[in-house]
Amino acid sequence: KSNGVIGPSVGAGASGVSFANLTIRNLSRGIFDSDVAMASVNNCRFVGNYWGIDQNGIGDCVISNSEFVGNVNEGIIAFRGSGTRNLRILNCTFVDTFEAMQIQNPQTTVSNCTFLRGSIGIASALGGQVIVQDCTFTDIIARGVDISDGTVMWLYNNIFQGEMEYNVFVAGGALLGGGNPLPGGSGVAMPPGSPDTVGFWGNPI
Numbered sequence: 001k002s003n004g005v006i007g008p009s010v011g012a013g014a015s016g017v018s019f020a021n022l023t024i025r026n027l028s029r030g031i032f033d034s035d036v037a038m039a040s041v042n043n044c045r046f047v048g049n050y051w052g053i054d055q056n057g058i059g060d061c062v063i064s065n066s067e068f069v070g071n072v073n074e075g076i077i078a079f080r081g082s083g084t085r086n087l088r089i090l091n092c093t094f095v096d097t098f099e100a101m102q103i104q105n106p107q108t109t110v111s112n113c114t115f116l117r118g119s120i121g122i123a124s125a126l127g128g129q130v131i132v133q134d135c136t137f138t139d140i141i142a143r144g145v146d147i148s149d150g151t152v153m154w155l156y157n158n159i160f161q162g163e164m165e166y167n168v169f170v171a172g173g174a175l176l177g178g179g180n181p182l183p184g185g186s187g188v189a190m191p192p193g194s195p196d197t198v199g200f201w202g203n204p205i
Helices: none
Strands: 004-006 017-020 022-025 029-033 038-042 045-047 051-055 059-064 067-069 074-078 085-090 093-095 099-103 107-111 114-116 120-124 129-133 136-138 143-147 151-156 159-161 166-170 173-178
Touching (some): 099 107, 120 129, 143 151, 166 173
Parallel strands (some): 004 022, 017 038, 029 051, 045 067, 051 074, 067 093, 093 114, 114 136, 120 143, 129 151, 136 159, 143 166
16 A cells, blocks of 8 residues: 555555555554564654554564654564564654664664654664664663663664763663764663673764
8 A cells, every 4th residue: 555544553464565655643553563574664654653563573574764753652663573583674763752662573773763852762672683873863861772681782883962861771781883972871871780791892972
């Protein structure tokens, strides 16, 4: 479907389902993918939903060129699903969403995304590997990036700016990467007892 404003949640019930050119607003779940293969979401707007995208599927998925505005809980929440999946989130914008994304799946790349306001930019949990590169985080209230539960996260060439409590908060996991200006908040925060931060270099504060 193209150029539509849709009402009920859309369930990706078949292999390789794609969504493009949609505005999805004021729903519990804008798109709900439950243990199937959602191939892609491109050029969509998610406005005022509880969850923009609730991703539980398998296989590979690309979410690109989309906007998430004023979603109550997460813009994107990605669970482990029933199999290993590779998730790529590219060229997306998140504005005034409580938690822009919650990543729990095994392999994720977030690239060229913009995060504006809200409480948390990217939260990660339940292990897995996350690469975040060339993104901008501005005026995030609490944490630009939150790493926990054994997640390994690489941060490359991201910008953290404006007012935020913590740019990067590590509560259980590993942090690697470099080239991330950290002028806001307290820079990188590691609570006592968290695992080692290794290989995090060249990040001016």
